[in-house]
Amino acid sequence: MNELKPLGIYIHIPFCRSKCQYCDFYSIGGSRDRRLVDHYLQSLAEHFKETGARATDYIVDTVYFGGGTPSFFGADNLRRIFAELQHRFRVDKEAEITFEANPDSVSESLLKKLRAEGFNRMSLGVQSDRDDVLQKLGRPHSFEQARQAVQMARVCGFENVSLDLMYGLPNQTLPQWEETLRHVLRLKPEHMSCYGLKVEEGTPLWEYKDAANLPSDEVQADMYLSTVEILEEAGYRQYEISNFARPGYESRHNLKYWLGDEYIGFGPAAASDFAGKRYTNNADIGNYIRGVLKQDVSILSECDAIPARERAGEYVMLRLRTTRGISPEEYEKNYLMPFEPLQDVIQPLADKGLFVQNNGRWILTPRGFLVSNQIIGRLQEAQEQSEPLAKKR
Amino acid sequence: MTELSKIRNFSIVAHIDHGKSTLADRLLEETNTVDKREMEEQILDNMELERERGITIKARAVKLNYRADDGEDYVLNLIDTPGHVDFNYEVSRSLTACEGAVLVVDASQGIEAQTLANTYLAIDAGLEVLPVVNKIDLPAARPQEVKQEIEDIIGLPALDAPEISAKNGINIHSVLEMIVKEVPPPKGDREAPLQALIFDSQYDSYRGVVVYMRVMNGVVRPGMDVKMMASGAVYKVVECGYLHPKGMVPAEALGAGEVGYLTASIKTIADTRVGDTVTGAENPAAEPLPGYKTCQPMVFSGVYPADGSKYGDLRDALEKLKLNDASMYYTQENSIALGFGFRCGFLGLLHMEIIMERLEREFNLDLITTAPNVVYEIDKTDGSHIEVYTPLNYPDPMEIAQAYEPYVKASIIAPPDYVGNIMDLCQFRRGEFKDMSYLDQSRVELHYEIPLNEIIYDFFDALKSRTRGYGSLDYELIGYRPSKLVKLDILLNGELVDALSFILFADEAYARARRICEKLKENIPRQMFEIPVQAAIGGKIIARETIKALRKDVLAKCYGGDITRKKKLLEKQKEGKKRMRTFGTVSVPSEAFMAVLKMDE
Numbered sequence: 001m002n003e004l005k006p007l008g009i010y011i012h013i014p015f016c017r018s019k020c021q022y023c024d025f026y027s028i029g030g031s032r033d034r035r036l037v038d039h040y041l042q043s044l045a046e047h048f049k050e051t052g053a054r055a056t057d058y059i060v061d062t063v064y065f066g067g068g069t070p071s072f073f074g075a076d077n078l079r080r081i082f083a084e085l086q087h088r089f090r091v092d093k094e095a096e097i098t099f100e101a102n103p104d105s106v107s108e109s110l111l112k113k114l115r116a117e118g119f120n121r122m123s124l125g126v127q128s129d130r131d132d133v134l135q136k137l138g139r140p141h142s143f144e145q146a147r148q149a150v151q152m153a154r155v156c157g158f159e160n161v162s163l164d165l166m167y168g169l170p171n172q173t174l175p176q177w178e179e180t181l182r183h184v185l186r187l188k189p190e191h192m193s194c195y196g197l198k199v200e201e202g203t204p205l206w207e208y209k210d211a212a213n214l215p216s217d218e219v220q221a222d223m224y225l226s227t228v229e230i231l232e233e234a235g236y237r238q239y240e241i242s243n244f245a246r247p248g249y250e251s252r253h254n255l256k257y258w259l260g261d262e263y264i265g266f267g268p269a270a271a272s273d274f275a276g277k278r279y280t281n282n283a284d285i286g287n288y289i290r291g292v293l294k295q296d297v298s299i300l301s302e303c304d305a306i307p308a309r310e311r312a313g314e315y316v317m318l319r320l321r322t323t324r325g326i327s328p329e330e331y332e333k334n335y336l337m338p339f340e341p342l343q344d345v346i347q348p349l350a351d352k353g354l355f356v357q358n359n360g361r362w363i364l365t366p367r368g369f370l371v372s373n374q375i376i377g378r379l380q381e382a383q384e385q386s387e388p389l390a391k392k393r
Numbered sequence: 394m395t396e397l398s399k400i401r402n403f404s405i406v407a408h409i410d411h412g413k414s415t416l417a418d419r420l421l422e423e424t425n426t427v428d429k430r431e432m433e434e435q436i437l438d439n440m441e442l443e444r445e446r447g448i449t450i451k452a453r454a455v456k457l458n459y460r461a462d463d464g465e466d467y468v469l470n471l472i473d474t475p476g477h478v479d480f481n482y483e484v485s486r487s488l489t490a491c492e493g494a495v496l497v498v499d500a501s502q503g504i505e506a507q508t509l510a511n512t513y514l515a516i517d518a519g520l521e522v523l524p525v526v527n528k529i530d531l532p533a534a535r536p537q538e539v540k541q542e543i544e545d546i547i548g549l550p551a552l553d554a555p556e557i558s559a560k561n562g563i564n565i566h567s568v569l570e571m572i573v574k575e576v577p578p579p580k581g582d583r584e585a586p587l588q589a590l591i592f593d594s595q596y597d598s599y600r601g602v603v604v605y606m607r608v609m610n611g612v613v614r615p616g617m618d619v620k621m622m623a624s625g626a627v628y629k630v631v632e633c634g635y636l637h638p639k640g641m642v643p644a645e646a647l648g649a650g651e652v653g654y655l656t657a658s659i660k661t662i663a664d665t666r667v668g669d670t671v672t673g674a675e676n677p678a679a680e681p682l683p684g685y686k687t688c689q690p691m692v693f694s695g696v697y698p699a700d701g702s703k704y705g706d707l708r709d710a711l712e713k714l715k716l717n718d719a720s721m722y723y724t725q726e727n728s729i730a731l732g733f734g735f736r737c738g739f740l741g742l743l744h745m746e747i748i749m750e751r752l753e754r755e756f757n758l759d760l761i762t763t764a765p766n767v768v769y770e771i772d773k774t775d776g777s778h779i780e781v782y783t784p785l786n787y788p789d790p791m792e793i794a795q796a797y798e799p800y801v802k803a804s805i806i807a808p809p810d811y812v813g814n815i816m817d818l819c820q821f822r823r824g825e826f827k828d829m830s831y832l833d834q835s836r837v838e839l840h841y842e843i844p845l846n847e848i849i850y851d852f853f854d855a856l857k858s859r860t861r862g863y864g865s866l867d868y869e870l871i872g873y874r875p876s877k878l879v880k881l882d883i884l885l886n887g888e889l890v891d892a893l894s895f896i897l898f899a900d901e902a903y904a905r906a907r908r909i910c911e912k913l914k915e916n917i918p919r920q921m922f923e924i925p926v927q928a929a930i931g932g933k934i935i936a937r938e939t940i941k942a943l944r945k946d947v948l949a950k951c952y953g954g955d956i957t958r959k960k961k962l963l964e965k966q967k968e969g970k971k972r973m974r975t976f977g978t979v980s981v982p983s984e985a986f987m988a989v990l991k992m993d994e
Contacts, residue, residue, distance in 0.1 A: 010953055065954075135840065196949040221944035243950050257953050271953040280957060303955060321951060348978075371921050372511045373946040391689065 007058035007274075008256040011044065011081060011088065012267030013068040016287055021138040024200035026269035026283040027068040040267075040285060041077060044106040047083045047266055050292075052088030052276075055264070060091040061242055062263075063100045069103035069125075075113035082117055086286035096160075096252045098123055111156035121160040121251075123155050125195075129183040130176075138204070149245030150187045160249060163192035168228065169197055170212040177223045181230050190249035194227050195242050196220055216226040228366045234282035240322045241330060241369045258318045260311070279303035290295050309388075316379045320372060321391050336389045341382040349375060394583075394612070394808065395468045401609065402578040402652055404472040404487045406511035407497035408865060416497055416559040416568070417455075423565045424457040424469070427638055433648050445560075454605055454652050456491075456635040456642075458961070461573045469653035470571055472592070474511075483834040486667060488518040490592045490607035490652060493576030496524045496549075500534035500556070503542050504793045504832060506806045506865035512547055521577050522547075524554040525568055530561055538833075546832050569739040572590040578847035581649025583742040586678040587611030587670040589647075594662060596716030601657035604708040605636070606671060607652050609682055614646035618674035619657065620965045622681040626664040628657035688835045690722045690738025691799075691870065692745055692765045692849050693782050695892060696752075697734030699972055699983050708755035712857065712954060714748065721748060726783060730976055736783050739765075740848055743864060759972060761983040764895045767845045768875050770797040788878045790931055797873040798898075802827070805856065807836045807864040810865075814859040815839060822847035823898065844898070881906055883913070884927040885936075885979045892986065904938035916985035919943035923978050 013028070019029035030051070040340065063085065070078055078099060085091065086343035098121040099114060106124070126146040128134050146163075153161050165185060167177045184192075191233035199209045207304075228238055237245035240258060243251065256263050264272045281288060282301045289300030306314070312335035319326045328339035346362055349355050354375065364372055407413040421427045436937070457469040472487040483691045488494065494515040498508055514524050524543045536556045543551035555571060557564040593605040613619065613633055620627045627979050632654040634643040647653045661667055670681035685990045698707045702903055711723050722738035741747035745765060752758050769781040772794040783786055786952035803824070805815055816839075819826070832838055848868065883893035893913075906928035914928045917940055924940040951959050973980040 196945075196947070198949055217945040222944070241947060241951075254952060257951070259955065262952060265953055269954060271956065273953070273956075278957060280954060304957075314956070314960075315961065318951070318956070349921070354921070369947060371943055371946050372919055373948060373963070373966065374943065377963055377970070380963060381967070381970075 004057060004059035004090065004230055006061045007055060007089075008062040008064070008263035009060050009085065010064045010066060010253075010263060010265040010270055011085070012071045012265065012270040012281075013065055013070040013072050013078075014268055015044065015102075016067065016069045017072050017102070018138060020138070021195060021202075021205045022199065024203050025068070028285065032073070033380070036285070039075065039289045039293070041080055043289045044081055044266055047292045048084055048088040051266075053262060054087060058090070058262070059087075060089045060095060062096045062098070062256065063091070064253040066100050068100075069102045069105060070099045071110060072105040075110040076121075079113060079117050082119070096121055098162075098251070100125065101149065102139075102141060103149040105142035106145075106152060108148040108152050108156060111158065113151055115157045120158065121162065122158050123162040123164065123191075123251075124149055124153075124165045126378045128169060129180045133172075136170060147187060152187075160191070160197060161189045162193060162251065163196070164178075164193045166197050167196050167223040168215050170214055172215055172223075173220050174215075174226065174389075175373065178230060183225060185230075185234050185296050191243070191245040191251060192231060192236055192344075193243050194231075196224065197310065213312065220355055223391065224370055225366055238323055238366070249334060255322070259320045259324070260315060260318060273306075275306050277279050277303060301351055306333060309337075309360040313380050313383055316342070316383065317376050319377075320364055320376060322370075323363055325358070325361040327361045329360070332389060337383065338386055338389055340380050341386045343377075343381050345378050394644075394651065397650045399465065400468050400579055400650045400766045401493065401572050402470045402472070402491040402579055402650070403493040403495060403572055403576050404495055404515075405495045406474060406488075406570055407527075408499070408502070408507040408511070408632050411497050411499040411502065411505075411508070412559045413497050414473070416495070416527065416557070416565075417471060418542055419559050419562055419565045420457060420469075420471060420569065423456065423569060423965065424459045426457050434720060439605055448696070454487075454636045455638050457571055459573070462570055463573075467573055468651075469569070469760055470650065484992065485514050485518070486592045487519060487929050488515055489661040491518075491520060491576075492579055492592060493521040493523060495572065496522050496543075497527050497559075498524060498543060500526045500528045500536045500539050501795070503535075503539045503836065504546055504806070506804050506838075506867035509806075509838075511548070511660065511806070511866040512549075519577055519882070522549055523571055524549055524551040525550075526554055526556045526569075528561050529556045530558040530563065542833055542836075562851075579650035581608070582610050583612050583648045586676045587608040587617075587647075587671065587673040588678045588682055589611055589613060590682050591621075591665055591667055591669050591671060591792065593667060594664055594665045596713070597656075600656040600658075601717075602656070602662050603641070603655075604655050604657075604659070604664050604665050604671065606655065608647050608649050610649050610678070612646050612648045613671070613673075614653060619655070619671050620671055620674045620677060621664055621669050622677075623666055623669040624664045626659075627662075627756045628659055628664075630655050630657050630693045632656045653736065656900065657855070668981070671865055678762060689870070690720070690740060692739045692741060692767060693727060693736055693847060694739070694765040694786075695731070695734055695763035695783065696723075696737050696749070696820070697728065697731040697761045697763075697892070699761050699974070701732045701735055703758060704939055706758070707752070707758055710752050710758060711737070713756075714751060720744070726785065728785060728892045729761075730890045731974060732765075738782075742853075754984070759983070761892075761974060763892050763986050765849055765850060766896055767799050769799075769878060769896060771795070772797075782894070784880055784896050785891060786898055787894075790879070796878040797815065798876040798878065800842050800871050801845050801848065801868040801876050802871045803843050803866060803868040804838060805864055805866050806832065806836055806842070807838045807860045808835055811864060812837055812839070814865065818852075818855055818859055819843060822852060822891060823931050843868075844874075844876070845870065846897070879930050881909070882929045883909065884925075884929060885913075885917075885981070886924050887927075888977045888979075889929075890976050902930060903935055906930075910936045910938040912988050913985060914938040915971075916988045917979070917981055920978070920980060922978070948953065 014027040015032055016027045016029050032385040097119045098125045099119055100124050108144050129143045131142045199205050231244045235246055238244050239250045264274050268281055268285045271280045279300050280302045281299050286300050291297045331339050346355050354365055355362050356365055405413045405416055431703055456470045459467045459469050461467055472490055474487045494514055526539050529536050533969050535655050540551040542555055545548055555567040589606040589608040590612040591604055591606050595603045597603050615630050615632055618627055632643050633647050633651045634641050637841055641654055658705050672678045689735040698704055715721055720740050723735045726736040749762055773778050773792050774794045820839045822843055824843040827840040829839045856866055877900045879893055880896050880898055882889055910926045912930055920943055923942045926938045927934050928936040948959055973982050
């Protein structure tokens, strides 16, 4: 038998207690309608069955329950989904099984049940240490609840806990953010994700963004650089633009997105990169259920076969998010494209301190990460103008 | 052919917005030239841009059949004319094809600068000018006063002028009757050799050039060989006929006094110059009709494709556009910064804006337009005399003995309250006050002599804002005067960008240089590194700004579901970059080239 290929599984749980002011993910705030939940569980099971049959030469080494708020969805539902998944896919004993949680829907009983089932990583949405800010953002919990949730997780045997924080919040200053970081570090998480708040069109925050007193880009840039510094000092290594971990605790699932590994997403709005195709499910739970169970509508909103040349662009775009960076040898070998045109873009940027070279790999510095959209744009432009190596020879 | 005594050729002249095109619409309706069902607003302005902006750009002709109150059938040829000062030459052209002009005056606004300018054009052309007071149904209408104004200021009998509302179709009949009674029928001899005046031409991809003309003498019919007297080109007439708003109506012949078109498989529009005389090849007229002054472009600007590889497309587009707009001029130009492009000449800024918009719209081009400039004249130290159409060719200061810039005589009409503001504005723009007179109690006319350069860009906007919209402007070129000029260069990140250079009055250089650096700072997006913006005269830096480095342009979250979105974002970024030109490491959006010119905020 051939060796099994690794596969990541993402399962979207589009249910929340309430929608946060800034959130543009697909989820239904406030509802856990029994009938809808049952239908949803049924469709996930059906979808696993159908997809599992096409993935017999894969072994699932990461599973990620994202949302939405999986903890709000409840331990029993999550257990049922996971059991069904194991039924249809080969899941590695050592797999990383993550679930996202919000402090207000974490309880000891939930944690115990999930831990017993094999879940081994919790990603907790903390966002801020200030209750007034949490309230303004529409988060249905306090910082004290977050602190307790972490403690409970420890008691229940979770040895891999990640905390999400946001900076660039209304009225936030640089010293405040630094204080938040130090405050949260006392909870001793293994992993931290720190995101700059992005005001998305269509969210409530978008409507009053001009009155929200958001920190300027300058201040946000300073917050970012300070984050990297404080976390590094505390023993968290940056491994992606917004992600930091103690050694060995990088999110294996999320790394798949940036390293170009294969994953399949289940549920509305979930994305997959599997068997050479990138596809995204329709962001509507009704459509998803109907598409899976009755098969009279397509559940996909997008599906593209990605040609090799485009993969080369993705390599630059995604790898440069990580501190693994890009390697000339890897690039030329995998995509048969010359690295030289990229080198011409990189070198002057390196001279200005936006890139560093490490073991032959080019890695963005924190200042480089801050303007990575511009840099990636330039690199892709250089890519487009270059001829494949094979043709040259 | 219609008997001469039953033909009336007329045009409508007015200040912009006084209701000229609306009156034309009503005349078409009243004479049943167009079915009510087919009627649309501004029907003669069939160019998309004209309708959007509510202005007439090109002159157009149309034949109306009218049974007058005397029971006789008349043919009324209406030749529509533009109202904006940029298009004065179109007005003069149309007028030579007519015997009468209906002067439309807004009953609340009264006489304005172009009312006067266009009336004088009509009187000079020997036309019978017939005033009409329009918009009488507006609350602010004061028809009696306006009539008095017309008598006092222009000296035309106006007390019996029809009081109409073109918008609501009031008293349109009386306008038609007035045209029949007051406009003299055309003179002309149909037995004489053919003489027809070309007042416009247009290129049609199926028929070739369509020539619009007024027959002065003789007759033209299909099959006849005709000769363009100026170019000497001979063609066999394929078709001739009358003009209808919905197209062309072929006829057996066109005789003296009539207005219409002819086609003759003409491929080169240069052979059918506007103002030329069409005559018979076999029995030619002894001499051509008096033609027109050729119109001189007043404003020149560099036009470049935003994407350098589209140079050929731009050339083709200009060629095609030129077929329908004889007033446009262009010649190839080469900028170090922008590569291959064209130096284009325009009648004025509105004309330039319209051409640019048509190029972008009708030919799907993204363009970069450099700052418009006038034509300067220079005596060089070696004794030669040159004309400078572009800053790219401005000589080294050491080679200049004396520079000259064009001046215009500007006529501004506004209520007396704003005289102070207008004087400030004109003085600031180096205007020389000539005289001022009260047209009546509520209106003053000021005359200034101003460098053309000072009014081409935003003078009219500034005038409007300083007079709460009441000020009106007309101007004409009066010649060149000695001036102190310098060329201002712009450096981005230490590199000279020749396409941003321009010529200006020396005493203004420092203030303008500072303003331009500020403007560029506003218009050039932050980039990864700090960019110094400098203005220099002959290598000496006189102003500087710094575009700070971009600190943050990053997607904080990028997981599975975000990747497709992120890719689209990068695509969009790439599209945006296509509208930019890169100089060294600096990307400059095309708008920045024009933004530097807005000096009056």
